[in-house]
Amino acid sequence: MKRFLLFALLSTQLVTAQKLKKADKVVLTNLQTHIGYLADDKLEGRRTGSAGEKLAYEYISAEFIKSGLIAKGDNGSFIQAFEVNEGKQVNPSSHLIINNFDLELEKEYFPFIFSPNASLEAAPSMALRESGTVWFWDLKDKLEENKSNPHFDLTDAIKTKTNEVADKGATGLIIYNTSTIADGLKFEPKAKSELVKIPVLYVTSSIKKKYLYDETAALDIKLKVDIADKKRTGHNVVGYIDNGAANTVILGAHYDHLGYGEDHNSLYTGTTPQIHNGADDNASGTAALIELTKLLKASKFKNNNYLFVSFSGEELGLFGSKYFTEHSTIDLSTANYMINMDMLGRLNDSTHGLTIGGYGTSPVWGQLLTQKDKFFTIKFDSSGSGPSDHTSFYRKDIPVLFFFTGVHGDYHKPSDDADKINYNGELQVVKYVYNIINATDKKGKLAFTKTREAAATGKNSFKVSLGIMPDYTYSGGGVRVDGVSEGKAAQRIGIKAGDIILQLGDIKFTDVQSYMGALGKFNKGDATKVKVKRGNEELVFDIVF
Template identity: 45%
Template sequence: MKFFTSKSLLSVLFLTVGILGVNAQTLPKTDADIMQSLEHNLSYLADDHLEGRLIGSRGEKLAYEFIVENFQSLNILAKGEQGYIQTFNLKKIACRNAVFVLENKSGEKRYEKIIPSMNFPIANGMPGKVEDKCVWVGYGIQAPELGINDYATIKSVKGKIVVMRLGHPDFENPHSKLGAYATLDAKVDTAIHMGASGVILINTHEGILEPDFKPIVKAPFKSVPVYFLGRQSGLDSINFVGAKATIQVDTSTIQLEGHNVIGYINNKAANTVVVGAHYDHLGYNELGGSTYRKQQNEKPQIHNGADDNASGTAALLEIAELFQKSPYRNHNYLFIAFSGEEEGLLGSHYFVDHPTINLKQVDYMINMDMVGRIDTVKNSFSISGTGTSPRWDSILPSIQIDQLKVKYDASGTGASDHTSFYNLGIPVLHFFSGNHYDYHKPSDDWELINFKGSLQIIKYIYTLVGKLDKQPKLSFTKTKETTTGKSDFKVTLGIMPDYLYDGKGLKVDGTTDGKPAAVAGLKRSDIIIQLDKYTIGGMEDYMQTLGKLEKGMKTTVKILREGKELVLDITL
């Protein structure tokens, strides 16, 4: 799971489940057997042997083979495109080699090779070669609202390699207003706007967090090469006076394969219930996403993702077994273990675009992401999506499971795979046991899992599906966008990006009613290529542009719709 907003800040309603409610339905398997099975399956999926289950990795293959074996042992039917498997592709850019040469005014040259903890090209910098004179610009910050412009005394940086310090002069103050202007992206974008042919970032302060080397990145790129030289390189402003630099970055396109695992119980019913959970995680953090900051020269750590989301995958396998043995035969059941969730809901997005069943027959979708860490003191978990059907509000509070407390959130969108189904007009529920310190860290291991809590969530879902078994198909309602938590931007368009799109521009996967994009007339599959005066080459450009715009501003957005350019008026 990726958190777009803090789950702990959800605007929710606390209710004790089951006041005047219904007790859990009798399960066709004992509590002890379920908990033993949960521990067995989860501890395997989160074992070091699977190396964090990164999409396209050996560990992902071991995980999906394990899930397939479980479905086969339960006589769950295959419903993928190749048996149980549905394969999708993810294009990435791999750094094959990089050369950095600094030539001082005396003609002496210093060569730097890639050292992942110290010297390396920055992800998303343009590949290729640039050789130009260097210009020192201090911290490289332009913040007119704060009266700061590090470029003010420089005649021109056009056609030169800009050299700047990482961070900002007030870096020891975590609340400094300079922080928003001093991100790596903001600095590079400012240099590009000023006409730089390349960017070199150096670090001269021990307290500033240095970037990580990412040998595999997403396209598209920034329009210039970008290189980082860490504090251990010993370089400072004086080394670049009158100097010339050469930056050369060689890359190649690689294609990673992700694999959804899809099983099916065919009761020959009119409608189908989808139950999903993603099984991929971060591996050794090769593609980013970790919240762990390793020490200098520390080897990459395996991120086992026990809670995120071996817990949901193990619960999925248990629920598949329970419904194979249950008396509930008025729905079919589709079980999907998604891959690529950590890279932007890729597996679920691919499935809804390439479904293996008729999605018009889907009654509702249940998603489980991080269901293994119910706090034993608070004894609560959350359900999102309660506003996606008018009947959820009457059904959910009637279920009683061991005096569990439930936090209800109406929003149908969020940072997990249920969003892909919500965007197609399908009622959804997303089960989540809560955030914790170990989220996206190597310490998210299976020994910390609350298996009794996972059992309680399984009981809740089993009881819920049982209550709905003989009821008519749920109607769908759109929900308001959840806006809790502090936004990094002054404005938002209210769109869901298409993370599988790898062309130029930002492809829209969905819009939120009442938000600027929807009001302006943007639709699913539109490609944003310009916002205001800023060209949008991809996600990075889009995010940087949002940071430059003001709420209430009236401007235009240029899009591609079915190959034709359109310009729409938009109020931010």
């Protein structure tokens, strides 16, 4: 009976046909206005921390004010700032001067990411390895010795060599390569590694030929390594409707996109940088969020408060939503449920396909929602986690729903523009979400249910799984566990959220990428050990994949 009632509610008009038609036109026009602005070239793709992001959050804040929302950001504003750690950068004060020739950073030399910061002057001879001065090392022999060794790690060899020469009295090490074997070395800003004992720098083969051709000559070396954290600031936009209720419904949509593709998350294959306007991803969800602020402010649904959060940093790994759940501006214990809207703008006019994720996160969803709908062809996904911001709330044991009209050929490409949005289709999604909020208005606080994890997708294919959700915002060494899947290997052996995984078998890793590489070396049935840091304690677990 309850399912029938919501089916009827979701399939009927909100008010009389004549009045709704007028109301629909207003919402439709507003959706076009919002997406048209947010996906305009002048916002340059709304990359987190950029000037375009600022234009976007100022626009969203202004719309929240128009809707009569209460500011719930930092210091009485609508804005909640958070830090994005992008790894490391070589500061401009770094230099390498050989015989008064100041080399050009990146083009002619670079320090390694694992080099300590230091300044020194020396007068070495390349042929003499004397204590208290700079030493030199040609990679040629090492590369040729290992050209057929699939397990050879050049970076590890460089770190080992640097510490060895430091123990023998070297104060710095300059590396070059005179072999015909490409070394592929570069400054890796996101690599995580322990520092070696002395500064270590790489010079190109052209510099070797130009300034280091006479290995018996005395050289005048002045060098400085200055490597620092590279950070930028993202901004969530947070507004609130206070109905004096005990519980709060949270509605969210990320507004950031890819900029010009600087963060290497674009699928564009061209060589000329292009603005990624992100009309569907996710100006569409942001526009829906703005319109729902107006609809809910004017509604008679007073049994919940409503919190609206427009997240940044989603494209980098859910930075904004994770920060919000760790620094919430409301008491999250009062959160009733969270609705996330991501890519609502490409409803197929033939199939009307709408995916609703999070169906299994509360028994109430199964009681209220049905696949039978007069307009949509609905596909339910029970999982509470996935590649969007609802995951951060599911990790806090909050029921979620995730609305999505599907991937298309313009996804993460410069061609995701406002003229391709199905505005009538998005209007229907907005009305559907509104009616769900109506249907839950008198349900009280929804019960939470843990679900299976969403199936992993992407280029990497693994024969085994540890069963963890990595924390992509973690900037330390290893992989911090953000969540543990029910019934998977990590849960069985006792790994917990907050643990930092350091090693699988003999393979150490420093970040998510190297963890994935380590995982790919194991097959189903393999037995090994997992080293984990929990607080100040290191633990070792036995595991069979």
